[in-house]
Amino acid sequence: MQDWPLLLEADQLDDHLKAHPDDPELLILDTSSADNYHKHHVPGAIHIPPARLQRGEKPAVGKLPSQEQLEALFSEVGLTPDKHVVAYDDEGGGWAGRLIWTLDVIGHTRYSYLNGGLQAWVNEGHPVETAPATATPSNVDIHIDSTVxxxxxxxxxxxxxxxxxxxxxxxxxxxxxxxxxxxxxxxxxxxxxxxxxxxxxxxxxxxxxxxxxxxxxxxxxxxxxxxxxxxxxxxxxxxxxxxxxxxxxxxxxxxxxxxxxxxxxxxxxxxxxxxxxx
Incomplete structure (x- = not known):
């Protein structure tokens, strides 16, 4: 896997996907709305409903999910220590940034943010898929790092x-x-x-x-x-x-x-x- 920057441009990701369409070390995570994900997404991107990044308990709905919830989520999407995550959303970076913070919390530091997210990807003519991508589940053992x-x-x-x-x-x-x-x-x-x-x-x-x-x-x-x-x-x-x-x-x-x-x-x-x- 190439050493990608934290801020990744659409052209860089597109070039990589064309050269390495089945890169086993790449995990693209889409935190857009469900409607936008099903309408179009980056090829191979696995959808994470934004609500799963928050605990959802009032009044402080945004608190970190429980360790068990996080382990279930990241096991479902196939996260493993060797994966380089590319995070994006459809709104300019809020949910993608929340995902990156969550990765920091669980100690996974291999990631990039797709600059401009879905809007940049689609508006600039990069290829999209409509069918949901299927993840290969993993077995994630999470340890919470409260430093961040x-x-x-x-x-x-x-x-x-x-x-x-x-x-x-x-x-x-x-x-x-x-x-x-x-x-x-x-x-x-x-x-x-x-x-x-x-x-x-x-x-x-x-x-x-x-x-x-x-x-x-x-x-x-x-x-x-x-x-x-x-x-x-x-x-x-x-x-x-x-x-x-x-x-x-x-x-x-x-x-x-x-x-x-x-x-x-x-x-x-x-x-x-x-x-x-x-």
Whole structure:
């Protein structure tokens, strides 16, 4: 298997599939909607319903599934240690980023993100399939690595630490408390807001903006690589993309808060700010 970059372009994947259509070390995972997957997908891609990447228990529906659920999922799709995963979705990277974070959690570090996902693949004329691909099941034994996870109790203890940056990937309206999707609206004190949608280039089929541009956007908000950065949204779906972007920018200390606002905004003992940070 060639040494692929984390950010993989459609032409690179297409060339590889044409040269090696039955590559035993390649596992393409599609986290698009079921409708889009059945309409068209990258040849050989196995579908993962996005809901299976979250626990689904209210109010914090985005929490990591149980170890048993993860073992069942990744066994079904045929994950093995030698597989290089190519992750993509149909929305610009949220679910694919959530999948990559999940792979980090289970210790599987061989993966790439297909830049632009299904939209780039289809709109640029690459071959597609409509029939669901069949996986060869494996027997996955998972060990959870909490290094890239932020739980609420440790998060609360870090608030106010000068070496902590918080990236809130929700909309500005949610951040300011104008749009409320929990018992309380607003944001975690000290959090910087950069909507995940701002990371995408809509003129380039939802590819990510140039990495230097993304770095400048983060620097302007104090989300710098010398800090420990915790990212979240409402359910750690949108922040799947922000986690991925920080990996692409080589941030050494990043975590995702999978409880996200679904947990924080529904508790009574968590501090909340509204409006814009000073």
């Amino acid at each position: 996870m932020a739980d609420i109790e440790s998060f609360l203890k870090l608030l106010g630490n000068s070496q902590l940056a918080i990236w809130d990937a929700r909309s500005a309206e949610e951040y300011r408390g104008e749009k409320v999707l929990a018992k309380r609206g607003g944001h975690i004190p000290g959090a910087a807001n950069l909507d995940w949608l701002e990371l995408m280039d809509r003129d380039r089929n939802l590819r990510l903006k140039d990495l230097s541009t993304l770095q400048s956007m983060l620097n302007e908000r104090g989300i710098t690589a010398d800090k420990t950065v915790i990212t979240h949204c409402q359910s750690h779906h949108r922040s799947g993309l922000t986690y991925l972007v920080m990996k692409l920018l080589d941030y050494p200390h990043i975590k995702a808060y999978d409880g996200s606002w679904g947990e924080w905004g529904n508790r009574e003992d968590t501090p909340v700010n509204t409006g814009d940070e000073p």
